[in-house]
Amino acid sequence: MKLYYFDNAATSWPKPDSVIRAMEHFFHRIGGNPGRSGHIKAIEAGKVVLNTRELLASMFNIKDPSRIVFTKNATEALNTTLYGVLREGDHAVTTSMEHNSVMRPFNHLKEMGVDLSVARADQTGTVHVDAIKDRIKENTKLVAVIHASNVTGTINDIEKIGRLCKQRNILFLVDAAQTAGVVPIDVDRMNIDFLAFSGHKGLLGPQGTGGLFIRHEKALDPMTRGGTGSLSDKEEQPVFLPDRYESGTLNVIGLAGLGEGVKFILNHGVESIMKHDSRLLDIFLNEVQGDSRFALYGPCGGPGQTGVLSVNIRDISSSKAGDILNRKYGILTRIGLHCAPRAHGSIGTFPDGTVRFSWGYFTKEKDIIKASRALKEIAGTN
Template identity: 40%
Template sequence: MIYLDQAATSFPKPPQVGQAVVSALQTVGNSGRGGHELSLSASRLIFEARLEAARFFGSSDPSRIAFTANATESLNQALFGLLEPGDHVITTAQEHNSVLRPLFLLERRGVELTILPVDSRGVVDLEAIRRELRPNTRAVVAAHGSNLTGSLLDLGFLLGFCREHGLIVIIDAAQTAGWYPYNLAEQPIDILCFTGHKALYGPQGVGGIYVRPGLKLRPLKVGGSGVQTFSQEHPQEMPEALEAGTLNTPGIAGLLAGLHYVQAQGLEKIQQLEADLTSYFHGLVKEIPEVVVYGDFQAVHRLPIVTLNLKGVGASLVSQLLAERGICTRSGGHCAPLLHKALGTQDQGAVRFSFSHLNTKAELAETAAALGEIARQYGGKQHG
């Protein structure tokens, strides 16, 4: 099998990730639910993961990292916890539904929403933000990297603009945490939302949110906290303020192992290997006459994603035919509806090939050859 759906979830996971999950299941209890050794072991493990995540993102304060189930939960926490009717928020047309759907719901509740456009390559026109400022603009929320095209935002520009105008910045790092070297001590990112199971190589069902010191969010959920039982209100101190209920301790143990793995590999090495793979695959498939590739391949940096279509062939059929050859890709809308509209692929969808540093050029050559065969067999006619 050739797995090229790394942007959906990384596979295979490093063996130590699974081992850490199993070990947690067998050796720890529930954090904050007692003073006995099993409960304390869980609390220590979670603290270690918090510390490691904070270090990884360049923050010196582990209490500013709260664990969630995934980036979607983190983004919901950020947006519903921050915005109020009358606020104006700016986002982009490259966003995933994990940003767009909360924003559309908030818009129905009285939040004003502006969506920055993308060009024909799907690249966000960030300069347009200058024209969209309003007296009540409160925040900007944006994915650092597109899950559909692999394009990156100009983070430096965005952060500088938002600092200059006093806007809160929420970064969706679902695709970039574990790929890009964030340094929260230097970068004025107010909220960073990440998932554990993609480029951080952890298990599914664990993610996190960083909230800068001094910024308070209304919790998305309240309930059990392990402290202040007789108070009618959920504790307000981070990180417990955003962590009602029992945490996914085995998942967090796996995420900790994933963080260690990525640090041992080194982000620079991972980026370089993945850039080579992306460039190699792009070079092969662009020679197939029926192939249309989406995104900006002139950019110096981009995520390891190549998204394409075969003219006249539905993306789902291409993905299915590849799957029959043992090649795993993703077709459909990729939860990025506005970007598909901008690319003109809302009816056809697109086939996404996404790589990790563990993929090989031999796998990509085999995949490109399979795509060439499918193109010769089905391309140019109307299928699927």
């Protein structure tokens, strides 16, 4: 059976051939440990890492690429920021659309004496700047906001929220797990202090890659300490970027692939990828919107939504619908709560969840038609 991959919000597939070739090349021809020696393989491996850092810097308008540090995923980047910035007695604001990658660390930090306020999104999953403004206190140190929801695809107005944070002198963390590579991001224009991103979703790299942009390293304690290849005569952690946050050997083979993924996107243009995703959303909506057998979630159209559509078929559970899509049609979706229970609470789908379709650059119009027709068939035979 032909398979239709609609789970790009979890991890993108397929990847460009150039990503796979770069990883093969690294294993076959390079294979050194960057920063650990002056021999040619160590230097070549270091150049692979530098190249990926510079490409990401150009994508997010980061002038100094050393301000990007690599992590194993967006979750690690988010944890690094939350645990590195917040201390007992600090106050932070976040939103009801956050993924558990933010909610779980925050709930643990609450036990450690951090005060947290949660700004509630509206039913489309949109977080309004006023909802955040209302929750800011005198001791608010950090605002953490998801750029786009992994449940509904709703894109938040990061620029507006960033401006508010700058005016109030509050650090601003953006979770770009769902947007890096598919929605334009400019850390200066958006006043982002910390940008956490995943390498294996919109950036088309392999799993095990991610990163964090750090504007203020003085405000951020490292989560991990250890060998960096630098200051080998000292037993204290280096204070300079990127070494302060990159202890232990990096996933260089993964970063070799990630660099090619970013290059692929830069060659095509983030804007044009966003347009592609948006066009497919319009086609999907055109097929299912207004049909009373379906409940659709999120803004449902316009530029404020990524390539994600959460759906329910009336009187069929999301798990049953997902199972039929998988087994009968070869359509691979993600069902349930998507690691974001409070986001489902905001859109009114907790605890039942939704069937989430998420597409990407390699998804074709005919795949969307196939998915929407399958939904109609399932609804019709109920």
